[in-house]
Amino acid sequence: MRGRAPIAAIALTASLALTYTDAQAFDESRYPDFMGQWKRPEGISNQWDTSKPVTKQQAPLTPEYQAIFEANLADQAAGGQGTDPTYTCIPDGMPRAMNVIFPMEIIIQPKVTHIIIEYLSMLRRIYTDGRDWPDDEEPSFMGYSIGKWIDEDGDGRYDVLEVETRDLKGPRAFDASGIPLHADNQTVVKERFYLDKANRNVLHDEVTTYDHALTHPWTVMKNYNRVANPRWVEAICAEGNQLVRIGTEIYMLSAEGMLMPAKKDQPPPDLKYFKQSRK
């Protein structure tokens, strides 16, 4: 019994020593202040390129994917979901997550920066420890991100976080209009995060998407405002999703949980697995 106290004390001291060393190694003053809650500016909607109207995104799609996009618009106009896959509550994925439909926060740590987006608690890990790209990473909606801090003006403080994201899975679209990304999921996303020089409560994310659905890389500037006195609201899509896909059709659920058509003259679902009474 007497021997345990010194061991415990040694363990605690060692733990505290490690913590102190880590704190010394991570000098917060060298990093930009990305803390707090960031949200889309007032009046800015959820489209991918916020410099253009929602209905005039002019995405640089290949002819094949432009045709897919237009078929998607027709389906949406009829009451369907087109090529926007998130009605099932799957994550937005990258790059769409940076539409920041609901606010986000950014947490800078020595070897990784986390971005947490309120909607679905989408999580991005941006590794800044100098690692190489893994060759066995399973694809995911949010992808695998490696970042690098840049001191652009040479003042000893980092100004820019450059990020590259690979290893994405689909289906994904750029926004709710259904602008599609290629089914081969070979998307690469490159970003530059930096605070506005004139207003430190404005964050810029210059996003360039490389994807085979595009005729050329597509660069947009996403802007976010820091929120004073933020509040956070849990957003769990699966809690109350009223859309359900059966076969190739998407239906709505009524108050009593019954299927309702989402499109005019939509056929009822195929009940082939239910025993049918013989007449």
Place this chain on the structure above:
Amino acid sequence: MRRRLIALLASGAFVGTSGAALAHHSFAMFDQNNPVDLEGTVQEFKYVSPHSFIFLQVKDKDGDTTVWNLEGVAPSALARAGWTSTTLKPGDEIKLTIQPLRSGAPGGQWNADKIKFKDGGPIAVTH
């Protein structure tokens, strides 16, 4: 075909309101161009993600009741506008303007800025 699609884009057929902008899915299933005024009794106010719902009992001129399934923005947006899970309660009598389902089923999109109590009083929200 292309001209029709351009017209669809211009009409905002697939997106057009603040509700659509904050949706986890396309709101094109709701007819943005032909709003409908409804008056009825709240059966249930579902303050849930991804979208809030008002289930509204509406009587027709024959006295028959239909429950309308009205979808709105998520609590993430409502909360920041001062709404809570108890802003509407079962039994509240309200009137509102909705964008109806294109399918014709009793459903639609409701908007926090187009809803009031039956007596004309605003929906009280706290900030």
